[in-house]
Amino acid sequence: MAVQLIKKQDLRRSILDTSRHMLVSEGFNHLSMRKIAREAGCSATSIYLYFRNKDALLHALIDEGFEMIFSLIKGKISEDNRPAVNLEVLCRTFIKFGLDNPEYYEIMFLLHPKNMDRYPAENFRRATRPVSILADTLLQGEKTGYFTIQDPVVEAHVIWSSLHGAITAILANRIDVRINQQDFIDSVVQHVIRGLTRGREKNGC
Amino acid sequence: MAVQLIKKQDLRRSILDTSRHMLVSEGFNHLSMRKIAREAGCSATSIYLYFRNKDALLHALIDEGFEMIFSLIKGKISEDNRPAVNLEVLCRTFIKFGLDNPEYYEIMFLLHPKNMDRYPAENFRRATRPVSILADTLLQGEKTGYFTIQDPVVEAHVIWSSLHGAITAILANRIDVRINQQDFIDSVVQHVIRGLTRGREKNGC
DNA sequence: TATAGTACTTAACAGTGTTAAGTACTTCGT
């Protein structure tokens, strides 16, 4: 009985591992239940024993992605840093995550939610942790006088969406070929920071 | 013969009209060749007489979208306006277009190009006109001393991608429910403009 | 009137997600 349960979870894990591997190596739109099954060594319908449907399997992968980005961020920001430093680290970490993990980024942020099952509420809360950390950072910067902010939550979403736009533009190859990618990224980050520190940097006043 | 040619183009137009209508009313991912054919009154394979494949048909619709947004922009900006006015108009027009035409926006900016046939070079040039106009506006603002810009082309892409991020965030319902949509949009636009006018507005210097 | 070309259709292929039904096998209660 105990052995059975372990074996059961073995197939589940195998399906998840295969899916993750295939997602990264072949891309989201080559991810099919039958292909996963073939690779995982079971029939396509067996997947449904462990995941309600394809979306549920995808949600599990999306979860992994959010766990990745959360631990990346957590490992890089620090209460000891000045808010402006944490802000820049947040921006660059997010961008780097997107560019390093385009397939994860796609399922996490590019899949049209309208076409998918609703992302479970509990997972959703986890998914929004990074933007909460960003809002906290902004609030702290505002309190300590580094930033000029009206509403940290709104501002955090503005910044987050701006970074998202930059990442997708790069991933989709929509940046003019004349533009150096690093220059573009630096410009985006600079733009974000400028928007918060207006009139606060040394300008001879 | 002349009559035939007209009739021929009639079916092509009917397919295109049906596709556009179905795209807007049912969404991109409910757009199938068989459904279009059924609605247009022909067989699915007849579509292939006028469009190389589904992507080519989609490209035609995407083209329409870029024509729409281009004429929207052209109708709203003016050489007589101050660059800052044109900039804000550009931003708000683009955002409004995205929110008013989510299905067009999806096929124009959200479809992963990797999964599609290459967008024809000539069309691509037309598609990039809005961002060129934006770059021109920035350059003009820089020349006349309104903006502080390093590279107008880079800056235009930064702004464009930032707006894109904002639009997709709204369309994908990724904006926190506590945030008022108009507040968010205003914040985004303000953020864009701030990034260009740093140290130039009246600040008591 | 036969030929060539136009404008279309039907049938089929290979793939998709998903469900219903069936099959071994294992464990449990009597």
Added chain:
DNA sequence: ACGAAGTACTTAACACTGTTAAGTACTATA
């Protein structure tokens, strides 16, 4: 020890998808 129940899986099937090959009327031309 034996039938019942439950587990872990599979096969077959449905209703779709984009796309191609082959076939069918019809029409204009030589």
